[in-house]
Amino acid sequence: MTTFKLNNSKLREEANAFLDAYKRIYDNKETLFLNVKKIESNWNDNHVSNFIGQLKSDQNRFLLYSESINEYLKQIKIFSDGIEKVFANFGTQISYAKLNYDSYSYDTTISNLELTLNSFNQSKIRLNNARICGDASSMIYSLKDQLNQTLTTFTDLTSDIKQTKKQIEDEVLNSNLRISKINKNPIIDNEMKFIWDTYSYIKSNEDVFVLVQEEAIATLNETDVELQKIEAQEILEASMDTNKKDFEMTNPTMNKVNNVESETNPKKIEIDEVKTETVENAKLEKGEASKVNMESIGSYNKEEATFENNSINANIDTSINTLETDQVELNSTIINNSFDKVNTNLNVENASISSTQVNHNFQSLNMDSIESVEISSNQPNLEMRKMSDINLDDIKSKTEIDLSIDSI
Amino acid sequence: MSLLSNLYQLRRDMKSLENYLRQTEAKLNTSIESMKNSLQIDAVSYKEAELIKVRDNIKEMIRKINNSIIPNIDSEIEDLEEDDDD
Numbered sequence: 001m002t003t004f005k006l007n008n009s010k011l012r013e014e015a016n017a018f019l020d021a022y023k024r025i026y027d028n029k030e031t032l033f034l035n036v037k038k039i040e041s042n043w044n045d046n047h048v049s050n051f052i053g054q055l056k057s058d059q060n061r062f063l064l065y066s067e068s069i070n071e072y073l074k075q076i077k078i079f080s081d082g083i084e085k086v087f088a089n090f091g092t093q094i095s096y097a098k099l100n101y102d103s104y105s106y107d108t109t110i111s112n113l114e115l116t117l118n119s120f121n122q123s124k125i126r127l128n129n130a131r132i133c134g135d136a137s138s139m140i141y142s143l144k145d146q147l148n149q150t151l152t153t154f155t156d157l158t159s160d161i162k163q164t165k166k167q168i169e170d171e172v173l174n175s176n177l178r179i180s181k182i183n184k185n186p187i188i189d190n191e192m193k194f195i196w197d198t199y200s201y202i203k204s205n206e207d208v209f210v211l212v213q214e215e216a217i218a219t220l221n222e223t224d225v226e227l228q229k230i231e232a233q234e235i236l237e238a239s240m241d242t243n244k245k246d247f248e249m250t251n252p253t254m255n256k257v258n259n260v261e262s263e264t265n266p267k268k269i270e271i272d273e274v275k276t277e278t279v280e281n282a283k284l285e286k287g288e289a290s291k292v293n294m295e296s297i298g299s300y301n302k303e304e305a306t307f308e309n310n311s312i313n314a315n316i317d318t319s320i321n322t323l324e325t326d327q328v329e330l331n332s333t334i335i336n337n338s339f340d341k342v343n344t345n346l347n348v349e350n351a352s353i354s355s356t357q358v359n360h361n362f363q364s365l366n367m368d369s370i371e372s373v374e375i376s377s378n379q380p381n382l383e384m385r386k387m388s389d390i391n392l393d394d395i396k397s398k399t400e401i402d403l404s405i406d407s408i
Numbered sequence: 409m410s411l412l413s414n415l416y417q418l419r420r421d422m423k424s425l426e427n428y429l430r431q432t433e434a435k436l437n438t439s440i441e442s443m444k445n446s447l448q449i450d451a452v453s454y455k456e457a458e459l460i461k462v463r464d465n466i467k468e469m470i471r472k473i474n475n476s477i478i479p480n481i482d483s484e485i486e487d488l489e490e491d492d493d494d
Contacts, residue, residue: 112439119435123428130421133414136480140422143472150465154436157462161443161455 110165113158120151412488419481426473433466 124147132140436459443456 109439109442112435112442116432116435116439119428119432123425123432126421126425126428130418130425131414133411133418134481134484136418136477136484139472139477139480140418143469143477146465146469146472150462150469153458153465154462157455157458164455 107165110158110162113161117155117158120154123147124151412485412492415481415485415488419478419485422473422478422481426470426478429466429470429473433463433470436463436466 127140127144127147130140440456440459440463443459
């Protein structure tokens with residue numbers, strides 16, 4: 001990109017900033033235009049409230065719009081500065097430069113320099129023709145050297161200035177051509193018009209856009225929910241309703257959750273890690289989900305932890321390292337449940353573990369004090385390898401087959 | 409031609425040279441002024457400074473002619489004329 005060499009550093013900066021901004025807009029025009037189209041397609045006076053509502057209810061969509069709007073406004077601001085200030089100044093300065101150039105043509109300067117050169121050469125001829133003699137000879141020879149050197153310098157300068165004149169002509173000409181090219185190129189002209197029209201439209205609706213952003217940001221702040229990552233120090237109520245496929249929460253961390261309720265019909269829910277220090281009521285209800293994976297559940301220490309889900313898969317059990325609860329009720333009809341370790345260090349008034357499934361493995365079941373434990377199973381291979389520190393008198397086994405206790 | 413005649417001619421040549429140099433200086437001043445009134449760009453400003461140096465050089469040559477060379481020639485002519493008178 002040629003930089004117009006005006007002797008005005010500020011103008012040059014502005015001009016280059018504009019050209020850079022324009023280039024950025026141009027380079028990102030497809031994304032930009034797509035986003036604008038999206039905004040436009042959802043944006044008219046009749047749908048403002050609907051749009052805001054959609055943004056509130058659809059965080060994923062909001063993020064897309066928010067980023068788009070932010071980015072667009074950012075681009076628009078740059079473009080605005082350029083179009084309102086720099087471009088105008090640029091054009092004005094080009095006109096001024098051209099006017100300046102026309103008014104004080106370098107032809108005059110060149111002409112004067114050529115006259116000077118001619119006069120200089122005449123001086124040289126005069127000196128060369130002089131009959132040097134007498135006591136002043138050495139001074140005259142010295143003068144001759146000085147004159148020849150000065151003349152050489154001057155000749156070179158004149159040549160340089162002629163070249164500079166040509167450069168100036170090229171600069172002015174090219175600058176005009178460039179501006180003319182921008183103005184006359186139909187594609188660029190359409191883009192400029194589109195951006196300008198859109199900018200004007202957004203500018204005139206700026207208050208509403210800001211409102212949308214504020215509303216959306218407020219929605220985000222309310223839940224502190226980010227896609228792919230959920231971090232909330234304290235959530236009073238978190239409600240996630242979605243019919244989207246493959247809704248994933250890769251790392252939800254909730255230190256304190258009073259009420260978590262997830263009702264969803266996704267095809268796939270993956271919760272890699274859930275850490276909840278205190279949960280008053282954690283309820284997961286699921287209808288049609290084909291797979292629910294909870295690979296790691298740190299600890300549940302609450303009055304009631306209920307899992308009601310006919311589709312909770314086997315993976316849940318392998319990762320329950322510590323399950324602490326006053327009342328435990330695990331109901332499952334799923335095969336291949338495997339609990340490596342279930343520790344209930346608290347007093348358990350009623351621990352009911354029932355299953356009709358095969359292959360339940362309790363590698364370690366430690367219960368410090370249990371008043372009543374009911375273990376029922378109609379399946380073979382229910383093994384309790386180790387039970388310690390419990391009162392066997394209080395244990396009533398309804399297991400009819402193959403209940404083996406390795407050590408007590 | 410005698411040395412005295414040559415010195416007379418040399419003095420005229422030097423005065424003529426001084427004249428040409430003054431004309432050159434004047435034209436150079438015009439050039440510099442016209443450049444100042446033209447579109448100012450860095451390259452031109454640099455050339456203008458160089459032209460001013462050339463002009464100063466011409467001034468110095470004029471000064472040498474007037475202050476050194478011509479007085480020297482005059483002195484030599486005067487000596488020769490005195491010798492002729494003797």
